[in-house]
Amino acid sequence: xxxxxASHRTSSSxxxxxxxxxxxxxVVFERVTVDYGDGPVLVDFDLEVxxxxxxxxxGPNGAGKSTALGVVSGLVTHEGSTRIGDADPGRWxxxxxxxxxxxxxxxxxxxxxxxxTDYVLLGRTAHIPTFGIETTTDLDAVxxxxxxxxxxxxxxxxxxxxxxGELQRVxxxxxxxxxxxxxxxxxxxxxLDIGHGQHVLELIDALRIxxxxxxxxxxxxxxxxxxxxxxxxxxxxxxxxxxxxPRDVLTQQRLARHYDADVQILDDGEGGIIVVPVRRDRxxxxxxxxxxxxxxxxxx
Amino acid sequence: xxVHQVPNEASGPTPAxxxxxxxxxxxxxxxxPSRLPTAGLVVGGVLLVLMALAGVLLGAADLSPxxxxxxLADRIPGVQVDSGLDEVARNILWELRLPRVVLGALVGxxxxxxxxxxxxxxxxxxxxxxxxxxxxxxxxxxxxxxASGGSGALAGIGVPAAAFVGALGGxxxxxxxxxxxxxxxxxxxxxxxxxxxxxxxxxxxxxxxRNAETIREVxxxxxxxxxxxxWSDVGMLAIPTVLSLSVILFHRRILxxxxxxxxxxxxxxVDAVRSRVVVVVAASLATAGAVAAxxxxxxxxxxxxxxxxxxxxxxxRAVLPLSMxxxxxxxxxxxxxxxTVVAPAELPIGVITAFVGAPFFAFVLRRGRGSVGA
Numbered sequence: 001x002x003x004x005x006a007s008h009r010t011s012s013s014x015x016x017x018x019x020x021x022x023x024x025x026x027v028v029f030e031r032v033t034v035d036y037g038d039g040p041v042l043v044d045f046d047l048e049v050x051x052x053x054x055x056x057x058x059g060p061n062g063a064g065k066s067t068a069l070g071v072v073s074g075l076v077t078h079e080g081s082t083r084i085g086d087a088d089p090g091r092w093x094x095x096x097x098x099x100x101x102x103x104x105x106x107x108x109x110x111x112x113x114x115x116x117t118d119y120v121l122l123g124r125t126a127h128i129p130t131f132g133i134e135t136t137t138d139l140d141a142v143x144x145x146x147x148x149x150x151x152x153x154x155x156x157x158x159x160x161x162x163x164x165g166e167l168q169r170v171x172x173x174x175x176x177x178x179x180x181x182x183x184x185x186x187x188x189x190x191x192l193d194i195g196h197g198q199h200v201l202e203l204i205d206a207l208r209i210x211x212x213x214x215x216x217x218x219x220x221x222x223x224x225x226x227x228x229x230x231x232x233x234x235x236x237x238x239x240x241x242x243x244x245x246p247r248d249v250l251t252q253q254r255l256a257r258h259y260d261a262d263v264q265i266l267d268d269g270e271g272g273i274i275v276v277p278v279r280r281d282r283x284x285x286x287x288x289x290x291x292x293x294x295x296x297x298x299x300x
Numbered sequence: 301x302x303v304h305q306v307p308n309e310a311s312g313p314t315p316a317x318x319x320x321x322x323x324x325x326x327x328x329x330x331x332x333p334s335r336l337p338t339a340g341l342v343v344g345g346v347l348l349v350l351m352a353l354a355g356v357l358l359g360a361a362d363l364s365p366x367x368x369x370x371x372l373a374d375r376i377p378g379v380q381v382d383s384g385l386d387e388v389a390r391n392i393l394w395e396l397r398l399p400r401v402v403l404g405a406l407v408g409x410x411x412x413x414x415x416x417x418x419x420x421x422x423x424x425x426x427x428x429x430x431x432x433x434x435x436x437x438x439x440x441x442x443x444x445x446x447a448s449g450g451s452g453a454l455a456g457i458g459v460p461a462a463a464f465v466g467a468l469g470g471x472x473x474x475x476x477x478x479x480x481x482x483x484x485x486x487x488x489x490x491x492x493x494x495x496x497x498x499x500x501x502x503x504x505x506x507x508x509x510r511n512a513e514t515i516r517e518v519x520x521x522x523x524x525x526x527x528x529x530x531w532s533d534v535g536m537l538a539i540p541t542v543l544s545l546s547v548i549l550f551h552r553r554i555l556x557x558x559x560x561x562x563x564x565x566x567x568x569x570v571d572a573v574r575s576r577v578v579v580v581v582a583a584s585l586a587t588a589g590a591v592a593a594x595x596x597x598x599x600x601x602x603x604x605x606x607x608x609x610x611x612x613x614x615x616x617r618a619v620l621p622l623s624m625x626x627x628x629x630x631x632x633x634x635x636x637x638x639x640t641v642v643a644p645a646e647l648p649i650g651v652i653t654a655f656v657g658a659p660f661f662a663f664v665l666r667r668g669r670g671s672v673g674a
Contacts, residue, residue, distance in 0.1 A: 113614010
């Protein structure tokens with residue numbers, strides 16, 4: 001599987017293997033700064049994500065959420081240090097990255113000529129020798145992922161012909177067959193309607209529990225983020241504003257300040273919160289004059 | 301179509317199947333990835349054999365088809381028959397027609413496969429050795445060598461080597477011109493290639509005007525023709541063809557990974573930059589070999605791969621090997637048309653491929669409306 005991770009783990013696992021792997025954080029950022037040339041987009045970013053944890057990265061557009069995911073997937077050069085499991089990924093080859101970290105991109109590029117099976121099989125790339133061919137192990141993994149994600153009817157369908165919700169499950173299947181322990185999600189629900197979005201997140205959470213995955217997601221939907229993430233990190237212009245449990249981080253004041261949003265935050269009754277935008281330019285609160293008419297009509 | 305069947309063992313406890321079985325009681329799906337379809341190999345192989353047979357049977361000289369077939373059979377080990385062909389006729393068959401058929405097959409395989417490879421690397425359905433400036437670059441460099449008198453001493457190595465450098469230079473220039481527009485779409489690269497081609501072709505014309513004595517030699521070559529200089533051209537082209545096409549074919553699965561773009565390919569475990577460079581160099585070597593042997597023959601790299609895609613699907617695991625086969629058959633067939641349709645004169649092959657290819661290009665352009673442009 002992975003050369004880096006596996007060798008690190010075996011070398012350090014002479015003693016109590018289970019305790020070291022379960023307590024060691026899955027991802028660590030230490031003073032990570034990213035600058036593409038037009039000023040920093042991520043500044044002194046510190047974060048430890050525990051194995052099996054779901055951490056949501058929140059913040060307005062341009063806050064640095066996707067950049068942070070890019071750092072963990074090995075796509076973005078940065079200052080500061082990162083650790084993945086016990087390993088320093090600084091010199092990892094793409095193959096090692098791919099067997100440790102799987103990314104579900106926000107807008108995946110759809111290849112015109114491939115079927116769903118071909119596309120999901122791309123996730124096995126790191127497990128297949130460069131000029132080799134897939135084995136039955138790879139095909140079994142593909143079949144199992146497609147079974148798990150209810151993609152029975154899509155095996156030979158062109159990827160190009162899928163709907164948004166179907167595509168999201170297919171991309172997720174591709175990430176699953178990488179058999180990486182860290183799953184990165186960049187706006188997993190932004191292309192989906194409310195029902196499909198919910199379904200995908202439930203699916204991800206179920207998979208996280210089944211397979212002990214560590215999930216790091218960048219999300220715009222604060223309500224969904226607070227319902228699914230164990231912890232959230234609020235970013236603004238590359239800097240960390242607050243880290244913690246969703247209900248502690250997402251306050252009315254912070255959302256007003258960093259999103260320039262007027263919201264009401266409600267309790268969902270199960271420890272979660274619901275973030276509701278409030279319309280600002282409504283004349284007054286004196287909409288009450290119209291209300292009786294509405295009620296009258298409905299009772300008639 | 302399905303070459304490989306996965307045994308559907310939903311009960312088999314594979315490591316990946318420990319997940320709960322979706323609760324719907326449906327058996328695990330049978331997955332069959334796109335691979336090289338046997339049907340494609342058979343159709344392409346039969347087509348190539350038919351074209352090759354037609355290529356040796358038909359021609360300006362009036363050789364009896366039966367006698368030719370008998371003569372060919374005579375060469376099969378263990379078979380001894382007398383065809384009754386005289387020395388001249390035998391020479392026409394063995395030293396003119398047959399090498400020409402083989403050369404055509406090699407050139408067609410090179411142009412079609414490198415076209416498909418460029419399309420994969422640049423994720424651009426319109427990429428073609430000719431439109432990318434590769435052919436024009438090879439043409440200019442080769443003309444420069446011929447015009448400078450290098451055709452004598454350097455004839456063996458000079459022209460093909462120069463063509464290779466020129467092809468790489470042409471593609472690199474098209475790539476940079478396309479990139480510099482800031483356009484990420486497919487059109488920018490092709491427009492860059494057109495500009496570069498025009499520039500390089502102008503340079504070639506200028507060279508020709510200054511070297512009037514070579515103009516006739518090179519002019520025939522610009523329009524594309526399969527030379528009739530016997531087996532030496534075949535020998536010269538064979539090595540770069542085998543080398544570059546093997547490299548490209550080895551990358552067929554990688555090209556499928558690259559079809560999701562450089563960044564995603566990297567997260568899937570492919571060194572995208574290195575793979576792209578290797579494939580571009582190999583495709584340019586194939587193009588240079590073809591151009592050095594046969595001049596500028598356009599559109600083969602578009603017509604053949606897209607026809608293969610329509611017939612056998614878009615995975616490069618099918619497209620690359622089948623483009624090689626169908627490209628060889630296509631070129632042998634085109635050459636046959638070129639030398640029979642106005643016999644005893646010959647049409648330049650490039651004229652015929654353009655007649656077929658330009659409308660086909662328009663067809664691809666229309667089909668890809670969603671992805672081309674922007």
